[in-house]
Amino acid sequence: MKNSSLLTRGLASLFGLIVFILLWQLASGYYHQVILPSPMEVARSVVKLTVSGQLWEQGGQTIARGLAGFGLAVLIGLPLGLFIGLSPLISSLLRPLIVGLQVTPLVSWLLLAMIWLGFSKVPSFVVFVTTLPLIIINTIQGVKNIDAQLLQMAAVFQINRSRLFREIYLPQILPYLLAGVVTALGTTWKAVAMAEFLSVSTGVGARMAVARINLETADLFAWTFVLVALGLLTDRLLSHLVNKRLRHWM
Amino acid sequence: MIAFEHVHKTLGQTRVLHNFSLPAKKNEITCIIGPSGCGKTTILQLLAGLGHPDAGRITGIKGMRVSYVFQDPRLLLWKTVAQNIAFVLQDTVHPAKQQELIRKYLTMTGLYEYRDNFPKALSGGMKQRLALCRAFAYPHDLLLMDEPFKSLDTPLRLGLVRQVARMWQEKPRTVIFVTHEIMDALLLGHRIIVLSARPAAVLDDIRIDVPLAQRNVLQEPLPASHARLIALLEGENKKYFPDL
Numbered sequence: 391m392k393n394s395s396l397l398t399r400g401l402a403s404l405f406g407l408i409v410f411i412l413l414w415q416l417a418s419g420y421y422h423q424v425i426l427p428s429p430m431e432v433a434r435s436v437v438k439l440t441v442s443g444q445l446w447e448q449g450g451q452t453i454a455r456g457l458a459g460f461g462l463a464v465l466i467g468l469p470l471g472l473f474i475g476l477s478p479l480i481s482s483l484l485r486p487l488i489v490g491l492q493v494t495p496l497v498s499w500l501l502l503a504m505i506w507l508g509f510s511k512v513p514s515f516v517v518f519v520t521t522l523p524l525i526i527i528n529t530i531q532g533v534k535n536i537d538a539q540l541l542q543m544a545a546v547f548q549i550n551r552s553r554l555f556r557e558i559y560l561p562q563i564l565p566y567l568l569a570g571v572v573t574a575l576g577t578t579w580k581a582v583a584m585a586e587f588l589s590v591s592t593g594v595g596a597r598m599a600v601a602r603i604n605l606e607t608a609d610l611f612a613w614t615f616v617l618v619a620l621g622l623l624t625d626r627l628l629s630h631l632v633n634k635r636l637r638h639w640m
Numbered sequence: 641m642i643a644f645e646h647v648h649k650t651l652g653q654t655r656v657l658h659n660f661s662l663p664a665k666k667n668e669i670t671c672i673i674g675p676s677g678c679g680k681t682t683i684l685q686l687l688a689g690l691g692h693p694d695a696g697r698i699t700g701i702k703g704m705r706v707s708y709v710f711q712d713p714r715l716l717l718w719k720t721v722a723q724n725i726a727f728v729l730q731d732t733v734h735p736a737k738q739q740e741l742i743r744k745y746l747t748m749t750g751l752y753e754y755r756d757n758f759p760k761a762l763s764g765g766m767k768q769r770l771a772l773c774r775a776f777a778y779p780h781d782l783l784l785m786d787e788p789f790k791s792l793d794t795p796l797r798l799g800l801v802r803q804v805a806r807m808w809q810e811k812p813r814t815v816i817f818v819t820h821e822i823m824d825a826l827l828l829g830h831r832i833i834v835l836s837a838r839p840a841a842v843l844d845d846i847r848i849d850v851p852l853a854q855r856n857v858l859q860e861p862l863p864a865s866h867a868r869l870i871a872l873l874e875g876e877n878k879k880y881f882p883d884l
Contacts, residue, residue, distance in 0.1 A: 543714040546688050546706060547728040547778060557727065561718040638758040639717035 427608040435612035444597070449616055452513075452594040456582040459517025460574060467522050468567065471529025472559075481530075492523040496581070500588055512589035513582045520581045521574035528570025532563030568632045575624045579617050641665060642687070642782070642814065647696035649682055656682045658839035659696070664831070666700070669808060669815040669852075671825035673869065674835030674843075675876055680818040681711065683840070684784045687816060704814075705732075707780035709788040713771035715759045721746065721770055722755040728778045745773040748803055764791045772800065776807060783815045789824060801827050805852040822869050826862045827855050834872050844872055 411429050418428035427435075439445040474481045474488075496516065503515040536559060544554055586595025594613050601609035642664045649657040656679040664670040672680050685691050686698060688706050715724050722742050729738045746752040749769040759767055768791050775783065789797040801824050808815065819825055825832045826848070834844040846865055848855075855862065 539710070539712070539714050540716065542690055543708075543710065545690065546708045548705075548731070549728070550731065553730070557716070557719075561716070639760050 424605050431608040432611040435608040448597050455513040456578045459514035460578045463518050463521040467525030471526040475530040475533025509589045513585035516585040517581045524574040525570050528566045532566030536562050579621050642700035647693040666814050667812040668830040671817045671829030671832045675837045678835050678838050679840040704781040706782045707775045707778040709775040709785040711786045713767040725774050741777045745777045785817045
């Protein structure tokens, strides 16, 4: 029963995808390929970029920059979120800063990073500042939802601080942190491409800029698919890891 | 002797204990019964150091290692059945002895075959039994039990009451046992303290001298104590429900 409903849903998704491609093919017949290339032309573009090695070279740079900014955000955001969650004083002190970080326009960060860090570090920095609040806020949420009754239990059985942190706090924060990581990684690929587009000459974002100038719209579509695939792949991979790790007790 | 001396405790706006005094002998099982919300749990929490009296003092508990069966199981859902017990033993019991204790108490409560399961896979009663195992296995001088058999069916409950009695006979320790079940109190208590509604005051203090191993709720003198307890609690209830 469960398997057959899964199959039906899978077939429905496939059907939706086929209808979308057919409509796209139909629409591309009415427009010049600079405006709307056909699915076939885009596929050809993807193959060309793959065979020439550009996909791996440029994609690799984008992934490295994205992960550097994202990794730094986790490294700094997790302990900061913990401190803020545990201490009302630090929370009052830093909350306005975090809200400020969240609402500052991306373009301001981009321009400031160009002035402060030079062009090459802009993409990683932009990823860092856009994902940091997501990690901090999710960690705070996790700390706020810690079961006080379990803390009481641990106090009676005289569990020391380091074990309390590792065995009571961390497991309860983990689901919130992982939810933050999934959202932040989704944001990472969008932010890194945008920053590359405006600041550097390598990476997927930069190749999109070149494709636009040369009116190679099929290439622009192909690079977009690369970013979409990257987003989907990391999302699926993380969801799988989360389910594997937490299914026993969530 | 453990004693509450003129203890006052207010939680929020509610005066839970007002000039409350209660002595409990060491290495005896003291049962506390009384109406819901009269402050029984507060008494246990103060003994466990999970709060302090607003006034008055509690004597005789300094340096005691306390174990506690809470009203709800309070298990770590990310640890298996065996790991939940190991969690409290890790810093207090030698590693070789830990496995022995885990096996002993899980077998005693019929949970040994579930040792590698996560709590999510257990029923409510099984979770409560695991909480009992954890408290029994933890090395303690004072055992606090807050309605530990609440969610269990009668045969299982009586079986566990017998196990607690046997454990106490093996190694007599101080036990404070809060319950609603008069039968449990009659089978386990060396002393039964009956409390009034909030703020709690001691209505009666019944001593039962029959050794635990010989207790049977159908034989004298327990039925007389049973009747006395029911009459007391009914009298208390009549204050609140005069029409009944």
